[in-house]
Amino acid sequence: MSKCPPVDITPPELRPSALALHVPDWAEAAATPNDVHxxxxxxxxxxxxxxxxxxxxxxxxxxxTGRTGRNLGKWGENAAADPIVVAGHGPARRVLLITRNDIGVEAIPGGMVDPGETAPAALVRELREETGVDLADHRPVILGRDLVDDWRNSDHAWVASTSALYLLPAEVDAVAGDDAVAATWWPFGSLAQLDAAITATGRTLYAAHRPLLQRALDHLTKGEENHR
Structure with a gap:
């Protein structure tokens, strides 16, 4: 039985004929990886x-991946930053998520690192742009630097993210901004509790962010146990 060939997920604006006429401001001009030097x-x-x-x-x-082509800004790795903002402790913890305007799911308010930008700067910028929350004066805990199972990934272009934890004593006001249609504080005593709360409203948690959120919970739980 023959295997199905990979599906080309390149959108019209990133195809060679389109790039020859206009390069989107969020993408590099390289039509194929051969054009990257x-x-x-x-x-x-x-x-x-x-x-x-x-x-x-x-x-x-x-x-x-079963997909080829490019539906991201760059060929190869596309660096992202995911700030996980948590308020409170233990069963009363809450986490700040956005409703993404592209796929309509609840997700960490993150995004791509701009050219020449550092991951710490991107964490602060993305959080401010998408929720209005400014944590420039906070020092987060870097939880990991990992591949993300992003829906735009292909064999030759993918997302890898720096995820970081910001722990606040209480919720702060958040308002949806760029790339978000809502910014909401959700119960975060466990991933199951978060899932249940989101599902009860008819929404869905972004699957690619589940491992990042679980890592944050594991870190918080361990820290709280060490302080007992």
Whole structure:
């Protein structure tokens, strides 16, 4: 039985004919990975190591995805930042999530790191842009630098994120901004509690962010146990 070929997920605006006329401000001009000339630097800076195939094309670190092409700003790794903002302690904890305007799910208020920007700066900027919450004077705990199971990932372009935990004593006002249609504080005593609260409103938790949120919970639970 033959395997199905990968599906090309490149949107019209990133196809070679379109890029020859206009390059979106969020994307690089390279029509294919052959047009990228700094792979050594990209590999050295990557959050998650990756290799190139015999053509010099980047390969998703976890192997074939069933998708090819590019539906992201860059070929290879696209660095993102995900600020996980939590208020309170124990069973009374709450987490700040947004309703994404592209796929309509509850998600961490994060986004892509801009060219020349650091991950810590991107964490602060994305949180401010999407929720109006400014935590520039807070120092978060970096939880990890990982691949994200983003719906736009392909064999040759994918998302890797720096996730960080901001712990506040109480909720602060949040208002939906860029890329968000709502900003909401949800119960966060456990992932099951969060799931139940979101499902009860007819909404869905973004599956790609579940591991990041669980890691935050594990960190918080361990810290609280150590202080008993």
């Amino acid at each position: 700094d792979w050594t630097q990209r590999q050295a800076a990557a959050l998650v190591p990756f290799r190139l195939d015999t053509r010099g094309w980047p390969l998703h670190p976890h192997g074939p």
